[in-house]
Amino acid sequence: MLWTGSRAHLDELRAFAARHGTDDPFRATFPDEAGVYAALGLPPIRPELREGRGEVEAAWAGRLPRVIEIGDIRGDLHAHSTWSDGASTIAEMAAAAIARGYAYLSVSDHTHSLGVANGLDEARLRAQWREIDRRNAELAPFRLLKSAEVEIRRDGALDLPDAVLAELDLVVASLHSGLRGGREEVTGRLLRAIRNPHVDIIAHASGRIVGGRSGADYDWDAIFAAAAETRTALEINASPERLDLRDEHARRALDHGITLTIDGDAHGADGLAALHYGIATAQRAWATTADVLNTRPLDELLAWARIRR
Ligand SMILES: [Zn+2]
Ligand SMILES: [Zn+2]
CATH class of the missing domain: 3.30.210.10 (DNA polymerase, thumb domain)
Incomplete structure (x- = not known):
């Protein structure tokens, strides 16, 4: 056998x-x-x-968890469109999400500091919101969420003002550069972002690329303690080249009582299908449905985000 x-x-x-x-x-x-x-x-x-x-x-002891399954997922909280570096329009992304049976999809394009990804400034973000409002009027009860993958700058500040972040349904923040900095420096940057009360989710926290670069050398205990204290969710990025958080880190996050998300980080309609890789990572971390934010119905998800503001 x-x-x-x-x-x-x-x-x-x-x-x-x-x-x-x-x-x-x-x-x-x-x-x-x-x-x-x-x-x-x-x-x-x-x-x-x-x-x-x-x-x-x-x-x-009969204490094995009933781990999350892909069918428990109700939406994806990290996805890109042609507004930044995605290959599919918002309409195409919405259609793909609806085809997967999702109730919601976050439109979380890059922000302007990530120039290589055609990141959005405040003016383009506001123009995008008008398109999202139009699409939502057509697609209800399905809901596109106004979001952004906001760049964490070298000093740990975000590249959009708090007043703009406050208008988003959901704020995702991430680091794409300077990941090789010393432990104290990278940890300090991420901690500052976690402590911003507008930040709901930290995406692909370590920044590792599978078969490429290893992730940032954080003081993970400090990261987990801050995320738990501020009730900031940490993402398991399901994109196969990331798988970040990895399983050991996700398990430690759960031990701290942190809420996880599992997102495709789709840069095209077909990217939503990567989710199962993230589900497998979450299962290896013993995550249950209750541990994962995007298993919640839309109204509970929005209430969670509002309470945090
Ligand atoms: Zn990213
Ligand atoms: Zn992304």
């Missing part, structure tokens, strides 16, 4: 078997994966949880 699980999971199972006086299950053969666990008196443990992070004891 082919069995998938990490080395650390195998070690947890062996230690459990030893403690409970059971034979080493890996000397026997079983017709299926569930048989391995049944031989130990355990319920099946799904592959995403086989990481040696306490899942065997949790299974024994």
Whole structure:
């Protein structure tokens, strides 16, 4: 039988078997994966949880989480359009979101400091809002949310005034440069953004690129403490080249009581389909539906954002 699980999971199972006086299950053969666990008196443990992070004891105690599934997602809170560097128009993005069964989609184009991405200044943002209002009138009850992926500058300030941020439905903030700075510097920049009361979500916090650059060297404990204190959500960016937060960081965020989002960061209508990569990361972090902001109905999501202002 082919069995998938990490080395650390195998070690947890062996230690459990030893403690409970059971034979080493890996000397026997079983017709299926569930048989391995049944031989130990355990319920099946799904592959995403086989990481040696306490899942065997949790299974024994009946405390395995009912992790989030893709069908629990009601919308995407980080998506781009042709207004910045996306390949699809707002109308095309909305149609793709509706086709996925979503109730809402954030239009979160880049802001002007990210010149290479044709980022929006205040005037273009206001023009975009007029298009969003028109589309929403046609598409109700589906809802496009007025948002922006606001650039965190070198000093940790955002590149739009607070008065403009206050008019957005949802503010996403992220770093795209200077990620190689020293720990104190990068941590300070992100902390300042987290402490801005208008910031709802920090996108792809570490900035890592899979197979490319490693993420920023934060003092993660300080980041998580500040996000928990300010009730700022942290994103699991599902784009396969990012997967950021990664699973270990998402798990630690949940331990701090932080709310997560799982977003495609789509730069075209087909990009919404990347979401399942983020779902798998969230499952490995033991995230449940209640832990993830974009499982909530639209009115609850908007109420969450309003309370934070
Ligand atoms: Zn970004
Ligand atoms: Zn983005």
